[in-house]
Amino acid sequence: MSTSTPRPVVVVHGDALADWVVAQQDEGEPRPTTGPKWQDRQGEVRQREIPGGTRLLTRLIDEVSDDNVFVWSPTSSWGHIDWFDERISHYHATLAPFPETEKVEDFNNLQNFRWRISDDQGISRRRLCKNHDPEGDPKCYGLNEPDSADLVVIADAGLRFYEDHELPKAIKDNKENLPWLILKMGGDGMLDRSDRLRDVIHEVRDKVILVTTADDLRRVSGLEIARGTAWERAASDCFKIFESNDRISQYRFVVVSFGPAGVFLFDRVGEACSIFYNPVKVEGASDFWLNGRMWGYTSTLCTAIALEILENGTPLDSPVVAETAIKRSVRRGLKAMQEVYRNGFGPIVVKRDDGQTEFPMPDFPTSEIKKVLHIQDSELANDRNIAEGQVQSSDINASQMFAGGLDLKETARQIVYQGAEKALADTNIPYLKYGDVVTVDRREIESFQSVRSLVKEYAERTGTRVRRHWHRKDARTPVPLSIAIFGQPGSGKSTAVRQVIGSIKVRDKEFTFEEFNLSQFRDPSELIDSFHLLRDVRLQGKVPVVLWDEFDSFFERPLGWLRYFLSPMQDGTFQEGKSVHPIGRSVFVFAGGVASSLDEFQSQVESGVDSEAKGEDPEGNGKDSEAKRNFKEAKGPDFLSRVRGTMELQGIDKRDDDPLWVIRRALLLRSILKKESVLLPEGQNGEEAIDRDVLNAFLSVPKFNHGVRSMRAIVANSSLLGERFFSKSSLPNATQLKLHVNVDEFLGEMGG
Template sequence: MTSSGEHCIVISGDVVVGWALTSTAKEPSGDPVGKWYDQDKVKVRPLEGGAWLLSSIIQKLKPPGFCVASPDWGEPFDDQNFNKYNHYFATLKNFEPNKDKDPVWRQSLIQGYSRRPVPCGGINPSSPENQHLDYVIPNDPANPDIVVIEDAGVGYRDVHDAPCWPRSIEADTGQAPWCIIEAGYGAGSGGGIARGELWARLSSESRLDRLIVVTTAEDLRHDSKLEISKNLSWERTAEDCVHAILKQGRLSRCRYFVISFGPVGALLYDHDQDDFRLHFERRNMEDAETYKKGGMWGFTTTLTAAISMALMEHCKNPSSPPHIDTAIEAALEAVRAGYEEGYNINGKTKGGFPAIDFPIQTVTSEIKRVSKEMTKGGEGDTFGQVHIPKPTQRSDSARAPKWSMLGEWISQDTATAEKVVKYGIDFALPEVPIGRYAGLVTVDRKEIESYESIRNLVRAYWNRPVTRNPEPVSIAVFGAPGSGKSYAVKQVVESLQLPHKFLEFNLSQFESVTDLLSAFHVIRDIGLRGEFPVAFWDEFDAFHERDLGWVRHFLYPMQDGKFRQGEIEHPIGRALFVFAGGTSHSLDAFEGRHDFEAAKGPDFMSRIRGHVNLLGTNSGKGDRYHVIRRAILLRTWLEKFPKLMDEKGNADIDDGVLRAFLHVPRYKHGVRSMKAIVETSSLSRASQFGRSNLPAPGQLALHVNARDFMSLVRTGELNAQPAKQSGENRRQRTRSNRKRK
């Protein structure tokens, strides 16, 4: 508090001024040497960042009875202030919005940054006693409630006994204030999370229990000793972050540790509760296409400001714990809203000069709104929240089933599959990540990781510079007949929105190598037309002169991107080769064949860059989720019959019919059989999928054991509760899982 008894929050740290180049031209002129007056007219405007932006947001969030103490950041256009700032340079472009709104301004290109000319210099950098006077905090209280530091790793952290540091950091007597440090990795040899004199001061034993560290997954990934995956699954990324936190020594002993994943999520570690909790957007992971329409800075700053507001409320009411998880959820919603609005290019600096404004009003209003609603017991629909087990709470066995959010959920709700079909996946699985790839939907961690690894591989291949003789990128897909191998690959590639052409070749129908050469010519012609050929080699493990006889004919094209016809070599060009097993239902089965080595199998696999094992609709060894996969498929097909869905999107299906679809022991031809039963049922005019709508037993027998199927149709009632009651139970369970920090 201040001497007058008023609560106070102190803000300081690295300051960055962004210099944004804006132009209304849709395309650049393309003339690098033309006359300047023939070029497009552009404007250059400053955009506050770092501790400056943090201070501006917190000013809007502070509750009554709180004052804000921070340096006077000055006027960006004044020469005497120029050396105060680190500088960041970007081009802004008018982007089409995600929804039916006006175009928005976001970053289209980042040119780079420059550090302040004199390392943390000041008014008179040649005089040590005057260093950092540009960051001195007027009316800096000795005992503030909260100190917030922006440590971007560009100078502020490295100063010893700096007069610009808040007085409460310099002093080490009395009760330490709450301290939030927004920690970036920084640049150069001094880079790293929590480094330098500043961290040594903040991490003393007397301060750790009131210290909050906020950083990003990207900053942690800069540490070569840490392994944090990206865009595979939320479960894997969260587990990697848990390992990273526990390896950080003293950093893991601070009161809270928050890792931001940008606008899509954050991980919170509560040291006192020894609890890791992930907040995540269920339909998106990092680098989601939703947030690829231009970039913005300020996401982590918004998160830090929201946590600051939660601490200010706690300081005013110490009997109530700081609701950090509420602050995280509010910040995520606010960042989404800010991204949709984009930058305001008609802002003004303190001196009245033109400037770019971060959407401060929008994000602060959203933080306040969401915090108020959640404090009253409400919950959002966009972000899930789940407890992440510590490594010691999971088996270290490589053969142990992977922990997953889906497994956690269905272990508590045995009627989950029925609810997926009747009420939809969002209702039935509100705390489970969803992988959506064009028309393909999955909630299985293994499948999501497999599909995402393929997406990452193909995206990286497509984006890398084209070489003179590019070789194809090759992947393998295994699964039982009817597991949907071709459909899955089509949807995953479709989700990348590349200008591709899908080509399917069944090698079991090829009579000779001449047929294979003709296929290579077709692939080459597609590439020459400017499209990306996706060649699906079905049953590549079929017999040709010998077991696995086709494999050796692919080695040269896969390795060198060429094929020979007579004495002539032909380049294939960029392409995706997808090898789908026909007789081998998994990678292990393929590599375990007795003829694998003799047929050049090891050479073939050395050229494969990724693989997927599709599980399909039938249960396999250790497969817990085949019923969920069936439920998602059935729900997808039922949605194509609008009369079966009520105004709330609930499907009207008889309990017995639903039970049979989900629990029949086996579909003879996998996904194809399940789909065939739906398609041969009389549903075109039906308002309910009842028993009378099913095909005749003779038709059923083509795809399932008809007696088993009909026995399930006629047995008992399902456990799924009515929608209203089920929804209430879901909300109660979700609230019980969200213990406010």
């Protein structure tokens, strides 16, 4: 007589939600809501309820796991949910059409759009069950709860579920044979709640996998995780939390989600920290929130972990087995979260077999998640949208976390030979690419992302973050969005602005770029002429992006141009004689020509403050205080108060505290070689086009006298016209080299 294998049991418990969404086509101008037959002039709307909380978890685990897995939840017997049902919390949101990806260019084809959340309308919280009688109210407590389980999943969103519910029997009454427990926890005060769940969870912590989000941890008093930063900074902040907070690090595994951009994994037993991330995205990337938002990421991640535990077939008591399994599940979960964002709540329109289009109901992409969670390990390992880094301490940099074991000099050579995308594809070094601009520097990544988000939101909402409702009669004139960019001379500030902002795709909006060098202006009337030119561009329906180069140059006095920009930046107007003219919606980018960094620009204030604080200038009459007064008189503080974002390009000189300087130099060198020669045809490996010793000199010399301009000058002065090979004899003579580099060091590195 054969014996059948026991059916795996999963218990899903905790806070349940009914997520109500309203989806409406975006038809531009609002339609009239009065008059005859106004009903016929309204856009088509779809409204439906989508399971949330434990109801979504139950649905996901049930649909992605094998048919023989039994998934039980108190919500299993609930059936249909009404919008007025007070025994469940109701969340409300509005959906709108958003591009499937940022690469969409045809905004007239609705097949390129997906439903995503545009506005949160709020939540109505459930009322507590009155009689606390599980047999008397199945809507509250469910029916036929299993006494034991192979896996328990609890969702604790702070909706007071365990104030009127008992814990799952599989945990409360089964201390001898505890199952693994996935604890999805979030909401305000997630670590400070006091209920029956906290006591039991502490007792079984060795088999608990805590899954939470970076945003939820940020809402805990005393915890800090930088938002929208480069991955090494985010990993460092998470590591500090695990080092210092026992309420989090007590669990066997802790999984911190940064949405579809990345996941942080802490293994208490293995004392290991790993971060899984998209190497070309950061948390809060504009295409992860300005193109609509999604929920369900954490439930998707929990489902991936649950599926791994169910399919593993072996208890995860072995540290090696457990670590391998959880890492694999986190990678799959991150891939699935990326798919959740890409698909949204489904397409806006679909084409039927008869060629007609229809307007489908929005729904959570369960079937797409199932496909991702069942892909082969080999396919997942080759996915270039997921990389892994190891975190050894909170004091880390990018080269330690992502480039450990890499020969950075050889990676830099390959960047020059092949380009950044090919050379970095086999590394874990995160980078961002906008057009021809590629960066691996954390500070540049953060500033590029921040500015890009500012500009995209400004263009889409027709205003700054402060003033979004210009259609109102009492609204002020639209004010320009002001951004400052700093960097060494010749570092490519103009190119960075054009590529980073030019890569933004906004429906029905077109950016046009203008550039004015203020050091060449001799009279304020030339500035007035520039403002008139911007107005002409606005009349064409375009959004002008104007680069005010060398805004910090001398005009009548140091920083003399600043005072002429205060009114345009603050009020969106300029004065010509007695007439005041509006400028209109535009983006002002101020490029520093004297100062190469924001700190250097601000140092005229800070130096005075520091000297007086140290007692070096107690009377406040010294050189530093004079610089401080001059800065104020030039309206420096007033100018900075109107700037909404900054971009700062890093230099290419050798720095002991930043091993990735050689990668930055290689990126710029390849760009210069492509513009100044025919050595690097697109799509071909340039290894046979450059003498290895020559390339070594460019990449190894500690410093170029004038930064990027010196490197460009050496290439431009080399004998490369029509040449297909950059040899040693192609270089300028020593006299010319001396203008731009230490000749002995340069020639010495050529033999290195």
